Amino acid sequence: MISRRDFLQVSMAASAMVGASGFGNWARLAAQQSLTQDQLLEFDTFGNISLIHITDIHAQLKPIFFREPEVNLGIGAANGQMPHVTGADFRKAYGIADGSPSAYALTYNDFASLAKTYGRVGGLDRVSTVINAIRADRPDALLLDGGDTWHGSYTCHHTEGQDMVNVMNALKPDAMTFHWEFTLGSDRVNEIVEGLPFAALGQNIFDSEWDEPAELFKPYKFFDRGGSKVAVIGQAFPYMPIANPRWMFPEYSFGIRDENMQDMVNEVREAGADVVVVLSHNGFDVDKKMAGRVQGIDVILSGHTHDALPEPVLVEKTHIIASGSNGKFVSRVDLDVRDGQLMGLKHKLIPIFSDVIAPDATITKLIDEQRAPYADQLSEVIGRTDDASTLYRRGNFNGTWDDLICDALLSEREADIAMSPGVRWGPSILPGQEITREDIWNVTSMSYGEAYRSEMTGEFIKVILEDVGDNLFNPDPYYQQGGDMVRVGGLGYRIDVTKPQGERISDLTLLKTGEALQADKNYAVAGWASVNEGTEGPQIWDVVESHIKKLGTVTVTPNTSVKVVGA
Amino acid sequence: MDFSRRDTLGLALGAAALTVLPFRVSASSDAAIEEFTGGAAVGEGGITLTAPEIAENGNTVPIEVSAPGAVSIMVLAAGNPTPGVATFNFGPLAASQAAATRIRLAGTQDVMALAKMADGSFVKASSTVKVTIGGCGG
Numbered sequence: 166m167i168s169r170r171d172f173l174q175v176s177m178a179a180s181a182m183v184g185a186s187g188f189g190n191w192a193r194l195a196a197q198q199s200l201t202q203d204q205l206l207e208f209d210t211f212g213n214i215s216l217i218h219i220t221d222i223h224a225q226l227k228p229i230f231f232r233e234p235e236v237n238l239g240i241g242a243a244n245g246q247m248p249h250v251t252g253a254d255f256r257k258a259y260g261i262a263d264g265s266p267s268a269y270a271l272t273y274n275d276f277a278s279l280a281k282t283y284g285r286v287g288g289l290d291r292v293s294t295v296i297n298a299i300r301a302d303r304p305d306a307l308l309l310d311g312g313d314t315w316h317g318s319y320t321c322h323h324t325e326g327q328d329m330v331n332v333m334n335a336l337k338p339d340a341m342t343f344h345w346e347f348t349l350g351s352d353r354v355n356e357i358v359e360g361l362p363f364a365a366l367g368q369n370i371f372d373s374e375w376d377e378p379a380e381l382f383k384p385y386k387f388f389d390r391g392g393s394k395v396a397v398i399g400q401a402f403p404y405m406p407i408a409n410p411r412w413m414f415p416e417y418s419f420g421i422r423d424e425n426m427q428d429m430v431n432e433v434r435e436a437g438a439d440v441v442v443v444l445s446h447n448g449f450d451v452d453k454k455m456a457g458r459v460q461g462i463d464v465i466l467s468g469h470t471h472d473a474l475p476e477p478v479l480v481e482k483t484h485i486i487a488s489g490s491n492g493k494f495v496s497r498v499d500l501d502v503r504d505g506q507l508m509g510l511k512h513k514l515i516p517i518f519s520d521v522i523a524p525d526a527t528i529t530k531l532i533d534e535q536r537a538p539y540a541d542q543l544s545e546v547i548g549r550t551d552d553a554s555t556l557y558r559r560g561n562f563n564g565t566w567d568d569l570i571c572d573a574l575l576s577e578r579e580a581d582i583a584m585s586p587g588v589r590w591g592p593s594i595l596p597g598q599e600i601t602r603e604d605i606w607n608v609t610s611m612s613y614g615e616a617y618r619s620e621m622t623g624e625f626i627k628v629i630l631e632d633v634g635d636n637l638f639n640p641d642p643y644y645q646q647g648g649d650m651v652r653v654g655g656l657g658y659r660i661d662v663t664k665p666q667g668e669r670i671s672d673l674t675l676l677k678t679g680e681a682l683q684a685d686k687n688y689a690v691a692g693w694a695s696v697n698e699g700t701e702g703p704q705i706w707d708v709v710e711s712h713i714k715k716l717g718t719v720t721v722t723p724n725t726s727v728k729v730v731g732a
Numbered sequence: 733m734d735f736s737r738r739d740t741l742g743l744a745l746g747a748a749a750l751t752v753l754p755f756r757v758s759a760s761s762d763a764a765i766e767e768f769t770g771g772a773a774v775g776e777g778g779i780t781l782t783a784p785e786i787a788e789n790g791n792t793v794p795i796e797v798s799a800p801g802a803v804s805i806m807v808l809a810a811g812n813p814t815p816g817v818a819t820f821n822f823g824p825l826a827a828s829q830a831a832a833t834r835i836r837l838a839g840t841q842d843v844m845a846l847a848k849m850a851d852g853s854f855v856k857a858s859s860t861v862k863v864t865i866g867g868c869g870g
Contacts, residue, residue: 376794376832406788407866418794420784632865643785644862666840696866 200266202522206298211511212501213391215303216442217296220311220468221490221590223345224321224329225607226532228285228519229592231491232276233473234559238662238732239450241640248449248472248487259475270493270516271473277555277596283518287492289332290524290532291517295495296336297525303499305390308338309397311468311488312446315357316345317590319606320539325353328535330361335531340364340386344402344409344446344469348612351414355381366399366444368429373406373418384429393440393502396433398462400426400445400455402469404646408636410613412698421451421643423458430461440502442466448647449478449487456480463507464498469647471559471589475514484510491592493517543603548713554721556594558608561637562650562660562729565721566591566608570705571654573712574691578618578702581675582626582656584692587633587649600713602706609693609706616693616702623682626690627670630658635666656682656726663731676726761808761815761844768806768819768846774854779805781845781857790837790863798830799847799855805831810858811841839863 239249250258252272261267269279270286299306314333315326326349333341340363347354358365358381368384371377378384385398403421405414430441440463445452448469456465457480464477465485473489477498488496494514501509536543550556558564567585574583591608594600621629629651636646650660657674673682682688693705713719765774779799787793797805797820807817820831835843844858 373788404786407786407864411788418788420786420788424782629865635862636864641785644860646786 200518200521202294205515205518205521206295208299208302208497208499208511208513210302211499212509214393214395214440214500214502215299215306216464216466216496216498216500217299217306217308218311218466218486218488218496218498219292219308219492219494220446220466220488221313221471222289222310222329222492223313223317223490223590224315225287225318225492225592226289226320226328226332226535228288228291229491229607230280230285230595231287231493232555232557232559232593233271233273234561235273236561236729236732238561238638238729240638240662243450243453243642247474247478248470261475266516266518267475270518271475276557276593280595284520286519287517288519288524289336289492290526290528291519291522292492292495293336293525293528294522295515295517299497307340307388307390307395307397308336309442309444309466310338310341311444311466312341312343312401313345313468313490313590314341316348316611317607318610319543319603320536322606322610322612323539324535325349326357330357331535332528332531334362335528338363339388340366340397340399340444342366342399342401342444342446342468343370343382344405345611347405347414347417348409350612351416354414358382364397364399366397367401367419368398368425369403369419369422370399370401371418371420371422373416376418379417384425385433387433387436387438391502394437395440395442395502396436396438397442397444398426398429398433400443400447402446402647403451408646408648408696410696410698413612421447421455423455426455427459427461430459434461439505440464440500440507445469448642448645449485450642450645451647452485453478453480454642456483456485464500464510466496466498473514477510477512484512486512488514490590543601545602546599547602547605547710548600548717548719550594550596550598550600551718551720552597554596554719556600556719556721558591558593559589560649561587562727563652563724565724566593567652568654568721568724569713569719570609570709571652573709574616574693575654577708577712578616578691579689580618580655580691581677581688582621582690583654584629584690585652585654586694587637587651588694589647589649600719602710605706605709605713609709611694613695613700614693614705615695615700616691616705616708617695617700618689618691618702620687621690622684623673623686623688624684626656626682626688627673627684630660630670630673631666634660634662634669638662638669639666650727653726657728658726659728659730661730672728674726761810764806764808764816765846768804768848769854772852772854774846774856776857777855778849779845779847779855779857781843781859783843783859783861785860786862786864787837790839792834793837793843793861794832794834795843796830796832797845797857798828799845799849800829801849802829802847803850804848805829806846807833807835808844808846809835809837809841810844812836812838837861837863
């Protein structure tokens with residue numbers, strides 16, 4: 166048996182090969198404007214198997230800006246552990262220099278100014294170049310898509326995911342798992358999956374009526390690579406019917422089902438698997454817990470919580486890889502598998518700097534073909550940001566995009582209080598940048614975007630905040646759903662993240678009067694993305710567009726209405 | 733832009749079905765345990781209760797219980813107004829001492845299973861099942 170110490174050494178040796186951070190130290194090169202594609206891709210091919218992981222693309226076909234979170238709290242055992250480290254602490258942990266390309270890619274500080282230096286990130290034509298380069302080193306590298314691929318843009322919404330299916334198929338993935346895909350509705354998901362030229366995996370996708378594995382989605386697939394047998398087991402997002410509208414895919418049931426995961430690992434091992442890879446949409450903390458409970462997984466390619474980590478996190482003998490979101494990163498993981506076991510692993514998180522990595526012209530053409538029918542709609546300028554305002558979403562409690570969306574709801578729907586879901590997708594807008602219709606759809610598009618207006622009592626508003634707070638701050642990761650806190654407008658509150666459900670939220674204040682919220686009084690609340698069937702109201706993107714059009718220039722002000730205690 | 737009465741009704745129903753704190757163990761569940769065990773000590777191990785961490789639908793939560801060698805297994809939803817769910821009795825010819833069913837949960841609570849073994853001893857297992865409003869998934 167290979168010991169834990171051997172693994173650590175292999176991991177560390179692997180880091181040493183690509184610089185102190187394991188990620189690359191390109192600051193000087195970038196300053197000289199000589200950071201090159203070759204440097205980003207530099208990797209001494211290792212072992213006998215290569216995995217390429219991309220996840221949570223959220224339909225971002227084109228390069229974008231994406232600001233990483235400033236606040237990402239870990240509760241209980243996760244406190245201060247990756248990925249719950251941000252900013253300067255994150256840079257220190259990985260030896261990343263302030264102001265460097267890695268700092269821009271992985272942390273939030275000086276985002277707007279660094280964005281001007283280093284430019285946009287992502288774009289599936291750049292991703293294709295990276296995949297092609299890895300395949301040039303290792304022609305049979307496995308490309309694994311962690312899901313949240315067919316959701317998140319104007320064109321994806323209007324084509325019901327077909328634009329993403331067409332472009333991803335051209336990149337030739339070997340397997341995929343799922344989350345937001347199901348919000349296309351089960352008929353559409355079934356239709357696409359039946360025609361997919363690669364494996365659609367999810368050991369936890371069950372038939373809801375019989376509680377048996379769903380026929381359309383296989384739990385795992387074997388691949389013969391480098392003289393070894395690689396088993397890839399899929400793990401879809403466990404809480405789809407809870408976090409997203411169950412009525413859109415009533416035939417399906419999910420859950421973590423780690424007993425079944427253990428059965429699948431045992432089954433593939435007995436069938437001769439030399440190495441076991443889990444393609445997961447659990448979220449990072451759930452994957453960490455699962456890695457400690459299920460024995461025999463070598464690598465978890467983790468998605469859902471949008472974390473980007475330059476080194477694997479090791480839980481016992483399982484390496485967990487986090488590859489970011491929105492097309493901003495691709496992970497390359499080379500494995501040395503011999504005598505039926507993993508002897509070593511080498512990993513690199515490759516940031517897709519759009520101005521450094523040349524686009525693959527074939528894919529650029531294909532992307533432009535998907536977008537052409539909607540070009541006029543996409544490019545229409547609705548407003549702009551002022552020279553000091555950045556629009557971004559990520560962060561546990563608020564982001565400026567959601568502040569703007571909440572303002573739009575308060576103003577357009579004449580509400581006292583606004584609520585915006587704590588989703589983690591959606592690119593950023595720099596100061597002085599035009600805001601197009603496409604930009605608005607990138608942060609709002611979904612198949613249940615109706616902006617409701619409703620009366621809620623003060624007590625019920627507190628219940629909602631407590632409920633969502635527990636989905637984020639429950640100390641047991643298996644009770645977390647992987648989103649951020651619901652964003653609120655017109656409302657202030659205090660949250661003690663260390664307390665149990667029912668005791669976290671206090672000091673609820675209606676901002677327009679400065680008065681405490683009364684438990685039995687009704688308030689007009691506007692929100693969007695309700696999971697209830699039959700929700701009525703205008704689409705959120707129309708509400709936001711109308712608001713931005715009236716503003717012309719968007720100015721964001723610091724949001725101090727949420728007081729966080731115990732962090 | 734009209735405010736719809738239907739939305740309000742939907743949300744109000746949601747509110748009625750949910751309380752802030754996890755449901756407390758009711759006195760009648762203690763009584764049911766007392767009746768099942770006759771006051772004997774209850775050990776751990778030898779019984780497996782499988783339940784989802786978070787219910788997809790609180791009205792129909794799939795659970796499974798297995799206790800090899802048991803003559804009887806009682807399942808309780810400790811926080812329901814009526815905690816008794818089912819008692820499964822296994823005869824000497826039963827191939828396995830396991831059962832699966834679906835239960836209704838009034839809110840977040842512990843689901844408990846107690847087994848009476850052939851030698852007259854008792855074991856239990858419990859699992860917290862969360863019932864949540866949902867929404868806001870990453």
